[in-house]
Structures are given as structure tokens and as C-alpha cells.
Amino acid sequence: MTDSQPILMRHLENIADRTDELGVVFYGLLETRHPSLMDSFGPESTQRTQMLTQILAGVHDSMYVEDAEWVALQLRALGRAHVDWKVTPEMYDQVCGCLVDALSQLGDSGWSPELEEVWTAQLSKISVLMHGQGRP
Numbered sequence: 296m297t298d299s300q301p302i303l304m305r306h307l308e309n310i311a312d313r314t315d316e317l318g319v320v321f322y323g324l325l326e327t328r329h330p331s332l333m334d335s336f337g338p339e340s341t342q343r344t345q346m347l348t349q350i351l352a353g354v355h356d357s358m359y360v361e362d363a364e365w366v367a368l369q370l371r372a373l374g375r376a377h378v379d380w381k382v383t384p385e386m387y388d389q390v391c392g393c394l395v396d397a398l399s400q401l402g403d404s405g406w407s408p409e410l411e412e413v414w415t416a417q418l419s420k421i422s423v424l425m426h427g428q429g430r431p
């Protein structure tokens with residue numbers, strides 16, 4: 296188990312029932328900073344909440360550190376599907392940047408510089424495995 300695993304898992308549990316609230320902040324940031332990406336997430340708010348839930352579920356599953364090789368295989372397959380959906384490597388940075396900032400703006404979630412660091416690192420790890428660029 297890595298040091299960051301328990302703190303990120305605990306935070307995911309803290310915010311588990313706040314996806315709607317997080318979604319308002321996340322999509323607000325996305326719309327302001329990268330409006331063209333909004334099309335990827337669909338026009339309906341339920342669809343948008345579902346997309347955010349899928350990303351959070353992906354982060355949750357990526358923390359299954361007992362079998363890192365299996366996790367990497369799953370994320371590579373998920374990344375190939377994203378290529379079919381026309382998702383580019385740049386979009387990962389844009390989406391992950393908005394997600395970290397949205398998380399930081401969510402009140403009463405126990406946000407801290409340490410959480411910012413572990414979220415950023417985990418999303419970056421996931422993104423590299425998914426889009427393949429800069430993969431070791």
C-alpha cells in the first residue's frame with residue numbers, strides 16, 4: 296500500500312454523496328476554461344453527473360494497489376476506448392486540472408495541500424496510463 300492510498304480513499308468516501316455539488320463546480324470551471332470540451336460530456340445534467348461519477352470510479356479503482364499490473368491493463372483498455380471517443384492527451388490535463396480545482400473549492404471536505412498533491416499525482420498517473428504519452 297502506498298502512503299497516498301489511504302488519504303485519497305478516505306477523501307473519496309467523504310465526497311461520495313456530493314457528486315452533484317462537485318459537478319456544479321467542475322462543469323462551471325470546464326465551461327469557463329475549456330468550453331469546447333463541454334460537448335464531450337453531453338448536454339444533460341444527469342449525463343454530466345454520470346461522466347463525473349465514472350471518472351471518480353476510475354480513480355477509486357486505480358487505487359487497487361494490490362495488483363498494479365491489472366490496474367494498468369484496465370486503464371490502458373479504458374484509454375483505448377477514449378481514443379475511439381476522440382479524447383486527446385491534452386484533454387486529460389484540462390479535465391484533471393478542473394477536477395482538482397473543483398475538489399479544492401468543495402467546502403467541508405477536509406481539503407489540504409497533501410490532498411492536492413495526492414489527487415494531482417494520481418490523476419496524472421491515470422492519465423499517462425490511459426493516453427500512453429510519456430508512459431515509462
Ligand code: HEM
Nearest residue numbers: 332335336349350353354377380382386387390418421422
Ligand atoms: C482521469 C481520467 C478519466 C477517467 C478515469 C475516465 C473514466 C471513464 C469511464 C470509467 C468511462 C465509462 C467507460 C465505459 O462505459 O465503458 C468513461 C467514458 C467516457 N469518457 Fe472518460 N475518463 C477520463 C477522462 C476523460 C476525458 C479527459 C474525456 C474528454 C474530455 C472523457 C470523455 C469520456 C467520454 C466521451 C466517455 C463515453 C461516454 C459514453 O458515451 O458513454 N473522459 N470515462
